[in-house]
Amino acid sequence: MKNYDIVIIGGGPAGLAAAVAAFDAGQKNVLILERDSCLGGILNQCIHNGFGLHTFKEELTGPEYATRFIEQVTERKIEYKLNTMVMDLSPEKVITAMNREDGLFEIQAKAIILTMGCRERSRGALNIPGFRPAGIYSAGTAQRLVNIEGYMPGRQVVILGSGDIGLIMARRMTLEGAKVKVVAEIMPYSGGLKRNIVQCLDDFGIPLKLAHTVVDIEGKERITGCTIAAVDEHMKPIPGTEEHYDCDTLLLSVGLIPENELSRGMGVALNRVTNGPTVNESLETSIPGVFAAGNVLHVHDLVDFVSEEAEAAGRNAAAYVAAGGEETELNEIPVEIEGGPRYTVPATIDPKRAGDKLTVRFRVGGVMKKKSVNVYLDDERVVHRKRPVMAPGEMEEVLLTRAMFDKHPDLKSIKIKVEEE
Amino acid sequence: MYDIVVIGAGAVGCCVARFLSRYKADVCVVEKAEDVCCGTSKANSAIVHAGFDATHGSLMAKYNLEGNLMFPGLAKELDFDFIQNGSLVVCMHEEDMPNLQKLYENGVANGVKELEIVDQKRLRELEPNISDNAVAALWAPTGGIVCPFNLTIAMAENANTNGVEFRFNTEVTAVVKNGDHWTLQTKNGAIDTKYVVNCAGLYSDMFHNMVSAKKIHITPRRGDYCLLDRAVGEGYLTHTIFQLPTRLGKGVLVSPTVHGNIIVGPTAIDIEDKEGTNTTAEGINDLIAKAGNTVKNLPIRQVITSFAGLRAHEDHHEFILGEVEDAPQFIDCAGVESPGLTSSPAIGKMTAELLRDKLGLEENPDYNGTRKGVLNPKKLSKEERTELIRKNPAYGRIICRCESISEGEILDAIHRPLGAKSLDSVKRRTRAGMGRCQAGFCSPRTMEILAREWGVDQSEITKCGGDSKLILGIPKDRAHKEVQP
Numbered sequence: 073m074k075n076y077d078i079v080i081i082g083g084g085p086a087g088l089a090a091a092v093a094a095f096d097a098g099q100k101n102v103l104i105l106e107r108d109s110c111l112g113g114i115l116n117q118c119i120h121n122g123f124g125l126h127t128f129k130e131e132l133t134g135p136e137y138a139t140r141f142i143e144q145v146t147e148r149k150i151e152y153k154l155n156t157m158v159m160d161l162s163p164e165k166v167i168t169a170m171n172r173e174d175g176l177f178e179i180q181a182k183a184i185i186l187t188m189g190c191r192e193r194s195r196g197a198l199n200i201p202g203f204r205p206a207g208i209y210s211a212g213t214a215q216r217l218v219n220i221e222g223y224m225p226g227r228q229v230v231i232l233g234s235g236d237i238g239l240i241m242a243r244r245m246t247l248e249g250a251k252v253k254v255v256a257e258i259m260p261y262s263g264g265l266k267r268n269i270v271q272c273l274d275d276f277g278i279p280l281k282l283a284h285t286v287v288d289i290e291g292k293e294r295i296t297g298c299t300i301a302a303v304d305e306h307m308k309p310i311p312g313t314e315e316h317y318d319c320d321t322l323l324l325s326v327g328l329i330p331e332n333e334l335s336r337g338m339g340v341a342l343n344r345v346t347n348g349p350t351v352n353e354s355l356e357t358s359i360p361g362v363f364a365a366g367n368v369l370h371v372h373d374l375v376d377f378v379s380e381e382a383e384a385a386g387r388n389a390a391a392y393v394a395a396g397g398e399e400t401e402l403n404e405i406p407v408e409i410e411g412g413p414r415y416t417v418p419a420t421i422d423p424k425r426a427g428d429k430l431t432v433r434f435r436v437g438g439v440m441k442k443k444s445v446n447v448y449l450d451d452e453r454v455v456h457r458k459r460p461v462m463a464p465g466e467m468e469e470v471l472l473t474r475a476m477f478d479k480h481p482d483l484k485s486i487k488i489k490v491e492e493e
Numbered sequence: 494m495y496d497i498v499v500i501g502a503g504a505v506g507c508c509v510a511r512f513l514s515r516y517k518a519d520v521c522v523v524e525k526a527e528d529v530c531c532g533t534s535k536a537n538s539a540i541v542h543a544g545f546d547a548t549h550g551s552l553m554a555k556y557n558l559e560g561n562l563m564f565p566g567l568a569k570e571l572d573f574d575f576i577q578n579g580s581l582v583v584c585m586h587e588e589d590m591p592n593l594q595k596l597y598e599n600g601v602a603n604g605v606k607e608l609e610i611v612d613q614k615r616l617r618e619l620e621p622n623i624s625d626n627a628v629a630a631l632w633a634p635t636g637g638i639v640c641p642f643n644l645t646i647a648m649a650e651n652a653n654t655n656g657v658e659f660r661f662n663t664e665v666t667a668v669v670k671n672g673d674h675w676t677l678q679t680k681n682g683a684i685d686t687k688y689v690v691n692c693a694g695l696y697s698d699m700f701h702n703m704v705s706a707k708k709i710h711i712t713p714r715r716g717d718y719c720l721l722d723r724a725v726g727e728g729y730l731t732h733t734i735f736q737l738p739t740r741l742g743k744g745v746l747v748s749p750t751v752h753g754n755i756i757v758g759p760t761a762i763d764i765e766d767k768e769g770t771n772t773t774a775e776g777i778n779d780l781i782a783k784a785g786n787t788v789k790n791l792p793i794r795q796v797i798t799s800f801a802g803l804r805a806h807e808d809h810h811e812f813i814l815g816e817v818e819d820a821p822q823f824i825d826c827a828g829v830e831s832p833g834l835t836s837s838p839a840i841g842k843m844t845a846e847l848l849r850d851k852l853g854l855e856e857n858p859d860y861n862g863t864r865k866g867v868l869n870p871k872k873l874s875k876e877e878r879t880e881l882i883r884k885n886p887a888y889g890r891i892i893c894r895c896e897s898i899s900e901g902e903i904l905d906a907i908h909r910p911l912g913a914k915s916l917d918s919v920k921r922r923t924r925a926g927m928g929r930c931q932a933g934f935c936s937p938r939t940m941e942i943l944a945r946e947w948g949v950d951q952s953e954i955t956k957c958g959g960d961s962k963l964i965l966g967i968p969k970d971r972a973h974k975e976v977q978p
Binding site for chain 1: 719720724768770771772773774776777796797798799800875878879880881882883886887889890891894895897929930931933934936937941951952955956957958959960961962963964965966967968969970971
């Protein structure tokens with residue numbers, strides 16, 4: 073069995089950033105395992121621009137953004153294996169993986185960073201009634217077909233769900249010669265970024281119908297049409313509001329689910345809200361020495377923040393290995409939430425291990441206007457930030473600093489509270 | 494001129510073909526779809542019924558029991574997934590106990606072995622997740638679960654290996670008596686045959702009525718199902734759980750599948766359209782409402798897909814088997830609905846023996862009744878699997894992440910007898926695309942492999958044959974056409 077100090081599961085944006093950060097923090101014995109035929113993950117099929125505004129202060133395409141990190145990996149000669157599927161992770165950090173050259177093999181790691189990303193929710197998970205013909209694709213599958221394989225999945229398109237990939241694909245399909253008739257979103261607000269609604273729908277005159285869903289799918293071989301209806305506040309279709317659309321394609325952009333089958337098998341505790349691991353300030357899961365970052369932890373909107381989060385995970389994993397896997401006694405304080413946030417990453421903070429700066433990320437459960445985000449350490453408010461608009465489609469973050477924690481040597485409670493302005 | 498033509502390559506048609514293949518005869522199976530197992534056989538409860546339910550003295554009772562007894566042996570010979578997990582008919586109200594007793598007695602009369610009525614305590618030991626309201630149950634240890642795709646595919650492959658011809662995409666439009674033989678009009682020309690076996694499922698009334706004055710009538714009875722994630726299936730349930738019908742109606746069954754999912758269903762809605770396999774919101778909501786009646790803590794939200802199948806319900810709820818009285822040389826296997834899947838091997842064997850006697854068929858000396866399924870590397874040891882990948886690296890490339898299906902398995906499915914040509918036919922043979930992402934990740938890759946292996950462009954690959962095309966062109970092709978007239 074081969075030994076590595078740090079093994080990174082997945083060579084997408086999170087895995088690449090984690091590897092580079094771990095390497096730069098002094099751990100050179102790092103391995104990335106990637107199931108696809110190249111590094112970069114889902115970025116490779118995201119040929120639109122808008123990536124990297126925060127990280128590089130310029131607008132890059134997905135492949136360009138990935139390339140910057142892939143170059144950092146190759147410059148450092150960080151080892152990676154492509155076309156390699158991780159089949160199992162054990163709590164003892166034994167990785168069972170498989171590829172064409174090595175067969176089924178095992179690796180012993182001192183630390184593992186989980187960066188497997190996420191997958192799209194399927195039609196089946198939504199119980200959309202109707203037939204099951206060809207021509208129903210998740211937006212990401214359609215994106216792969218168009219951008220990588222060079223095929224058009226269809227011509228007359230209806231999109232269900234206004235997640236970012238769905239919005240991006242509305243524009244892409246239009247640019248490639250298809251007619252996107254409507255985007256229906258079951259929620260009363262979009263799950264995507266405001267900028268994507270403007271640039272991908274509004275600019276092309278594609279209607280967005282909020283509080284609408286698909287209630288029937290027609291076509292026995294290829295989809296020939298679907299019916300869309302308005303929904304009430306319980307998301308139940310309202311009779312009499314049905315509208316029929318002829319279409320040959322239905323794209324679904326109805327949510328992303330962190331891919332945690334391996335984490336679950338390993339025994340990592342998962343958070344019911346995010347479907348990702350519950351992590352502490354070090355982005356360390358319930359198993360010491362197992363870290364998580366990126367969309368496997370919680371689904372992000374912007375890859376810049378994935379990279380940033382993964383860098384932290386990489387540094388923390390390196391520190392864990394440097395300390396010989398010994399962990400000092402932890403003083404994990406749960407991050408309490410009130411007034412809007414549905415979860416926080418991290419879920420607990422040990423002030424001693426929080427570093428100089430600690431970013432806490434969360435999402436709210438509904439659209440909220442004229443609010444403020446506040447952080448309380450015990451009874452002291454250490455952060456107060458006005459937020460004119462918050463929505464579930466845009467991730468929020470607050471920054472905690474060493475100085476804040478230093479003022480509270482006997483800290484008992486940490487609370488993130490959304491309050492009136 | 495064929496000796497025998499079987500209409501329909503569902504479970505029954507393929508079982509007839511397989512049992513016929515042990516005799517020397519020219520046999521052909523004609524099927525309107527692009528593959529076997531495309532109708533009722535692909536969308537049902539996947540249960541091997543013990544045989545206590547069918548009315549004593551009926552053909553259903555007889556063939557159910559005979560079929561049930563054949564399954565353990567056939568699963569070995571033909572290498573398909575079958576588990577004798579036992580079934581429980583759960584009684585929810587004290588007042589219904591006499592009906593449970595009646596069911597027990599009917600089962601005993603039908604010849605079902607090992608039946609037992611178990612009390613609440615024993616029931617809970619057998620199945621910890623049974624509803625707290627359950628008062629007792631009929632326990633049938635001989636009940637089982639099967640992969641209906643692999644059962645049908647195994648029968649067809651074995652028949653084909655032993656010389657039975659299969660013609661797909663060949664819809665029969667008319668059956669005409671032509672002197673001493675039948676002529677079948679199909680979309681691909683006429684086929685002459687001495688004998689016809691009608692295994693047309695939902696359409697078996699149509700073919701029967703073409704040749705007989707004694708009309709029969711089949712109603713498509715739709716059943717909606719939900720399939721839950723394998724993560725739910727692990728350890729949740731061992732037995733197939735039926736609800737004893739009450740005055741409020743029939744419940745739905747909750748069962749593990751041979752692949753570790755949980756299946757919930759079916760509804761029973763009579764419809765007109767023989768192709769009406771669309772689920773409805775009412776049907777699915779009905780299932781969700783009833784699913785928790787017999788079991789507790791069922792995470793019904795973890796559904797990965799819902800689908801509907803159609804039972805071929807004959808007006809008298811009975812199989813119609815054997816030579817049609819006023820149409821000699823025309824054999825019916827009609828009205829085969831539940832327990833049809835369980836009965837199919839017994840019906841196949843009986844029908845083959847009937848034809849042997851009618852035609853005086855001799856044993857086929859080259860007959861080999863065994864078949865190996867698509868190699869499942871998960872059943873190998875680590876060493877064996879590594880050796881397999883060394884010999885054939887395709888087994889080291891995972892295509893379907895959710896079910897861990899390798900390229901090797903997909904190639905096996907494509908290159909075996911009656912090999913897979915479409916996404917769905919790969920799925921039924923290997924499970925690629927059957928997991929929680931429902932083929933989101935693997936379909937472009939499977940399409941690529943299918944196109945490469947069959948030597949066609951990807952745009953020719955279909956989901957399930959016919960017009961079920963997956964790709965409708967290339968990017969900007971319309972724009973190019975406009976620029977270059």
